[in-house]
Amino acid sequence: MALPPVRGGAGHTARAARADRRPRDGRTLVRPLSPWARPCATTGPRPARSTDSRPSTTETDLMPHTELKRVVERLYATLDSADRPSVGRFFHPDVEVRFGNSAAAHGPQALLRIGGRLRRFATELVHDLRQVFVDVEARTAIAEIDMTYRQASGDLRVPATSVFRFDDDLLITHYHVYIDVSALGVDTATW
Structure with missing residues (x-):
């Protein structure tokens, strides 16, 4: 009697395991960030779980993931302009x-202060937005970016991750950028 093949065995890759979950109609796959994340209204309702301890949320209560993604895309386009x-x-x-x-700081002055300090080390900052992950129910987006610091001595490209949390009006309430800028000789601990 032959046993069924074991997942993770020879020839198995994580990419091959995900291939069957990709939509076939050309839509972008958005991976939920939490087990309670709901799909967009265009993908249909999610089956109920008996182990879900959160209150149920209808699809119409959720903003589409594209709205959160668009805010992130527009922010980086504005930063680069x-x-x-x-x-x-x-x-x-x-x-x-x-x-x-x-340390965390609050208000628009904190944004201006960080921008001013970065411009001391680079004449121009360019954000290459690689991917945006969205959890609609949590009103959270995570962006993978490559930051390019343009200096007279040459360009420095550094990967970064930004976490955004939004309010009901799609304004960003939390903006956390996780990046290693030690190659610039900068210690952000005192910012």
């Missing part, structure tokens, strides 16, 4: 900001 004063319109007035290993 010459329209820096417009950046504030994306943030809640009491936004919590954290950059690198700095």
Whole structure:
């Protein structure tokens, strides 16, 4: 009697295991960040779980994942443009900001202070947004980016991850950037 093949055996890759879960109609796959995340209204309702301890949420109560993703995309486009004063319109007035290993700071002045300090080390900052993961129910987005610091001595490219939390009006209430800028000779702990 032959045993069924074991997952994870020879020839098995994580990519092959995910291939059967990709939508076949050309839509972008958004991986939920929590076991309670609900799919977008266009993908249909999620089956009920008896172990789900959170209150049930209907699909109409959730904002589409594309709205959160668009806010993140627009923010980075605005940061990279010459329209820096417009950046504030994306943030809640009491936004919590954290950059690198700095302590959390609040408000638009914290954003300006961080931007000013970064510009001491680089004449230009460019954000290459690689991927955005969205948890609609938690109103959270996580962005993978490559930051390029342009200096007279050359460019420095550094990977980073940003975590965004949103309020009901799609304003960013928490903006945490996890990045290692030690190659610039910068210690963000005192920022």
